[in-house]
Amino acid sequence: MQSQKHWLMTGAAVFAALGVGFGAAQLMNRPAPEAAHAEEAHSDGEGEAAVVALSPAEAAEAGVTLVALQRGGGSELKLPGRVDFAPGAEAAVDAPLGGAVTRVHVGLGDSVSAGSPLVTVRSPDGAASRAEADAASASADAARAAVDRDRRLFDQGWVSQARLDITAAEARRAEAQLRAARARVGAFGTPGSDGLTVVRSPIAGVVTRISAAPGQVLHEEALQVAAVADPGRVELVFEAPPSAAALIRIGDRLESTLAGSSAVSGVVTAIAPANEAGVVIVRARPDGTVPPAGSVLSARITAGAGTGAFVVPLDAVQTIEGVPSVFVAEASGFRARPVVTGRTSDGRIEIVSGLDGSERIAGAGAFLLKAELAKGEAEHGH
Template sequence: MLLALLAGIACHAAAEPAPEFVVDPAQLQSLGVGLQKLTASSATVGAPAPAKVTLPPELDMLISAPVDGVVTQVLVGPQDAVKSGQSLLRLSSSALGEMQLRLMEAGSRLQLARHALDRERRLFDEGIIPERRVQEAKAAQRSAEATQRQAEAALRLAGVGDATISRVAAGGRLDDGLTVHARSAGWVTALDVRPGQRVREADALLRLANPREVWLEVQLPVGAAVATGQQLALVGRDVSAVAQSLGPLVGEGQTQTLRARVTRGAALLRPGEVVQVSVPKAGGAGWVLPQAAVFHHEGRAFVFVRSTRGFVATPVRMSGGAGGVTQVIGELKAGQDVAVRAVVALKSAWLGHGGGD
């Protein structure tokens, strides 16, 4: 009887695979194994919450008409990608001509004021006029310079280049049209005008969005406890974000808005898109992994942790999950690499080393 029991225990021990098994780099590549590095443990994963993809205010630009005029040509279309400095549209404007005329007149007055100051200085040096006349000439020149700088600033604000401003100030040719350029790269998200349309100064022409940095506005139930700096994951996307602030106001749906900055995968998102975010719940701690990273053997859950020789089958306990991600608790450490792809193939290799099922 005792011999039979010992034989049964020995047989079961032989069937149980060792935790660590060897996988060389060539096998790792041929199996197509994907790894994810553990960063920091996070709170328990809660139910998904809706979120809208937004841009910081400085990256969502409204291009408005710099002067009154008529749109003569539109050079871009909706959803077009534009580069910094690219021409967007052209305006024909009589107001622009008046602004240039004021600059030309200011340039002429400044030139006369400089000549007058030179003449007064010569006469003063010869003792013909008093010094007061020189001081008056200096004041007139300073006034003329200020007038010209003001006229130049108005044209520069309208988008006129420095070369054109210098030419007009020197009495050169006037332009009857103006080209509006993109101040930074981005996408055309809205186009509000068409050729032949008359616009007034400050009317909206188009809108540019630069997705260099993407934010999420997550709608959470009132009273949700989310700490600043907490990691968030998007459902079904390789995208993560960091919680920044929870708004104090409550919306009509009895929700609060959590603003989060996307730290990975911003290129996969589009401004205005609505996504689902797995928001951690308060209490508990663990490691967030894709559900595909966890496998089961004889009623227990495991993950494969990369070792120097291959992988170690590490037992874990699942404490929650939603939307393709799961929360696990176990003997895991930050910095370890966990297999998240081709886990079934690794399980077969692991069981093959020990003769499991």
């Protein structure tokens, strides 16, 4: 009995020791809560493409431009051009009649509204037209009074119907002469009795040219006093060789470069036949930021859809973690997408794979997105 009790107590002790050892081992092998959380966060972040949370407006303000993909190939043309006002966007303003300029109300670059005064002219012809209108008004008043008088006399039996009809006809003629005189005064800018006429802007915009000065005498052969243009209505105008007429189509996209390497995208809207100098004028509607009129451009036009690889500006491709990548514009920002590149020529590089052609990517200034991405990753690492 004594021996059996000894063996039972020894077995219980061994079992307890094994249980404690197993629990300790489990506790030592279990990861700490912080380590488990970090490991889970690391595993959740694996496989996600890098995104720079920046809106298109913020990107443009930082100097990042958006470009569309184009096909390279034999139908690609390089054309010189300029930014010009669209048809109807600029008005050359003439004085309606000759005379001496007494005042210039605006300066070059001033913003004006439709009807704003530009210059004031004193014109003898204007004074004469106002005098004629005043005389015609007096004649019309006298004719209306004569009609009223003869109608009363006719009612009283003192004048005949024929006399009343003649008086009424004279009144209608006087009214017609008054309307003609007033129309002439209106065409002359409604001069006052002293011949002063205010020349006003026909459109809202910016004064782009002043052709008159105080004391200058305007003659019928040279009446222009100013030019006003709407700065928001511009187009891209390019000069192409005659052979380009068979290659370029309305709707073709183009990428052009302003002085200072600013990129401007556009769509071809009109193609004129070759002029006497053998030059085809190509007009395009700019996309996005509108450059000022008068800017000089150098454009690359991709005629038709093309069959070659996609080509993008060389600046658009950035090396991220050793891999060539472009930043694709999305609703949430700019996503870095790895691509396979091909040949490089004239500041542009082929994209062999990685894009389907529908994307708009960061062009000039893409390196800023790369720097922002590296900054975000450094902060996340800390």
